[in-house]
Amino acid sequence: MTILWAVFAIVCIVSGGTVMSMRTGSSFYLFWFASGLFFLILSIAAHFHCWALLPKKIRAGILVLVALGAIIFAVIEGCILSGFHQKGKPGLKYIVVLGAQVFETRPSRVLRYRLDTAVDYLKENPETICIVSGGQGANEPRPEADVMAEYLEKAGISSERILKERKSETTTQNISFSRKLMKEEGSVAVVTNNFHVFRALQIARKNGLKDVCGIAAPTSFKHLPNNMMREFFAEVKFWFDR
Structure with missing residues (x-):
């Protein structure tokens, strides 16, 4: 897990740098940098086995929240994808x-x-x-x-x-x-x-x-x-x- 979280951190930081270089006028690249920092912290925590030090109930609660977040993310992204191929209709005003x-x-x-x-x-x-x-x-x-x-x-x-x-x-x-x-x-x-x-x-x-x-x-x-x-x-x- 140490390596996995570290890889995620690198991907996020590189993504943030790429988005920032595009000069899109948005500051959303900060999200990627913040995510990179978050995964870096997870990598360090995994290296020192901090997860095992947490009480079982807290670990279970965290896993439930992560699973719920993943479901919400998947549903919303699916809705977004539903608009990808709309072509309108002829003769619009x-x-x-x-x-x-x-x-x-x-x-x-x-x-x-x-x-x-x-x-x-x-x-x-x-x-x-x-x-x-x-x-x-x-x-x-x-x-x-x-x-x-x-x-x-x-x-x-x-x-x-x-x-x-x-x-x-x-x-x-x-x-x-x-x-x-x-x-x-x-x-x-x-x-x-x-x-x-x-x-x-x-x-x-x-x-x-x-x-x-x-x-x-x-x-x-x-x-x-x-x-x-x-x-x-x-x-x-x-x-x-x-």
Whole structure:
């Protein structure tokens, strides 16, 4: 167990360094460093046989909590995976593309996946209106919606089909602010990365969108483990905030 926990510690620390180097604008890399420290402590404790020193009832209680946590984690991750292949449906009135980090003249890779997916849908459904949703974060030079609209226009989408929501800072605001731009009720799809679809649809329904579906954009493999873990905690927070 000493070696096993040490390996986990190394994996977590390397993951944290990798996520930090990506400069995603999120501080979630700290979770990986904290996890690495936790597993390092477990490794040291295993080396000195500290587990055997604990009373049996305490050991049993810890094992029950670990098992319960593993079950909850597996269920939530399964729900997240259920949104991975949603493609929406043809002829939607609106699609809402959720924002993500942007740079001066271009969207981040994560956001490009969303925008490229939106472009494909909009070209196949020429009557659909697109709402690009995202404000300006502290680490961003411009509102996300402005960069997103420019990207869509360069890809051949008419500006007349694009509405910009430029104030939101969270997914909840993305949805609620975008809804105010909808001149009439109609079918809506939320376009976001696959790991985010499940929670985004929950938020959409909570904010009153009834005829809503998801359109899942891909995610780069190297970003996926971090995003899946981050989404787990976001989903837990969503349920506590209800």
